Amino acid sequence: xxxGSERPxxxxxxxxxxRTLGVEEGMTVMVHAxxxxxxxxxxxxxxxxxxxxxxxxxxxxLVMPTHSTDLTDPADWSNPPVPVEWQATxxxxxxxxxxxxxxxxxxxxxxxxxxxxxxxxxSDHPTVSAGAVGPDAAFVVGDHELRDGLGERSPQGRLYExxxxxxxxxxxxxxxxxLHLAERRSAPSDARWRPQSSPxxxxxxxRWVTYECLDDDPSDFGAIGEAFAESGAERSGPVGAxxxxxxxxxxxxxxxxxxxxxxRTWP
Numbered sequence: 463x464x465x466g467s468e469r470p471x472x473x474x475x476x477x478x479x480x481r482t483l484g485v486e487e488g489m490t491v492m493v494h495a496x497x498x499x500x501x502x503x504x505x506x507x508x509x510x511x512x513x514x515x516x517x518x519x520x521x522x523x524l525v526m527p528t529h530s531t532d533l534t535d536p537a538d539w540s541n542p543p544v545p546v547e548w549q550a551t552x553x554x555x556x557x558x559x560x561x562x563x564x565x566x567x568x569x570x571x572x573x574x575x576x577x578x579x580x581x582x583x584x585s586d587h588p589t590v591s592a593g594a595v596g597p598d599a600a601f602v603v604g605d606h607e608l609r610d611g612l613g614e615r616s617p618q619g620r621l622y623e624x625x626x627x628x629x630x631x632x633x634x635x636x637x638x639x640x641l642h643l644a645e646r647r648s649a650p651s652d653a654r655w656r657p658q659s660s661p662x663x664x665x666x667x668x669r670w671v672t673y674e675c676l677d678d679d680p681s682d683f684g685a686i687g688e689a690f691a692e693s694g695a696e697r698s699g700p701v702g703a704x705x706x707x708x709x710x711x712x713x714x715x716x717x718x719x720x721x722x723x724x725x726r727t728w729p
Contacts, residue, residue, distance in 0.1 A: 499632025501703025635687025
C-alpha cells in the first residue's frame with residue numbers, strides 16, 4: 463500500500479475528502495470499502511472507521527454490511543468444497559449465529575473493526591446482517607427478515623425508506639448490496655428461490671433452521687454501476703489513494719430496477 467500512495471492518508475485528511483465528496487453531518491450512510499484500495503492510512507482500518515464516524519457526526523448514522531456467509535450448510539459450500547465425510551462434523555460443531563460474537567467473512571478489516579464500535583447494533587440475520595451506529599441504527603437494522611435477507615425488510619430496504627446514502631470507497635457497484643434490493647423488486651413472480659440453512663439459537667439450543675433465499679445473480683451489477691455513473695446521479699472523488707462514490711440509495715436502486723427490467727433475462 464505504501465507503493466501505491468503519494469503520502470499517508472490520515473483520519474483528518476479522509477474526513478476532508480469525504481466532506482468534499484458530499485458526506486454531511488446527520489446523514490445516514492451505508493458504506494462498502496476496501497482498505498487496500500485507499501492506500502496507506504496512518505492507523506489503518508481504525509482510522510478509516512473513525513473518519514467515517516467523524517464525517518456523519520453524532521447526528522448521523524453509519525451502516526456497513528457485516529455478512530457471515532459461511533454460516534450455512536457445508537454441503538452447499540463450493541469455494542472450496544468440503545469433503546462429504548467432514549460435513550456432519552462441521553454441522554455439529556458450528557456455533558449458533560450470535561450477532562455479538564459471529565465474525566464477518568470476506569468483508570475486510572474496515573468492517574471487522576466497525577463491528578466493535580461501542581453502541582453498534584447488528585441486525586439479526588445469520589448470513590447477511592448489517593451493523594449500524596447512530597440515531598437511525600435501530601430502525602435500519604431492526605426487524606431483519608430471515609427469508610428474504612436483502613429484500614424490503616432488510617437494512618438495505620430501510621436505507622431506501624430513509625432516503626439514505628450509499629458510499630463506495632475503493633470498490634465498485636459489484637459490491638453495492640443495495641442492488642440486491644433492486645433485484646428483488648425486478649424479479650418475476652416465478653423467480654427461483656432456493657433453500658438455505660443456518661445454525662440459530664432456538665429455545666436456548668443450537669438448531670439448524672431452513673429458510674428461502676432468492677437465487678440472486680450479481681454478475682450484471684458492474685454494468686449497472688457503469689450506466690448509473692453515466693447518468694450523473696453519482697458523485698465521485700478521491701478518498702486516500704482510492705476513489706469514493708456517493709449516491710442516494712433511492713436513485714441507484716430505482717435506476718437498477720429499471721435497468722434490470724429492460725436488460726435482464728431471468729431463468
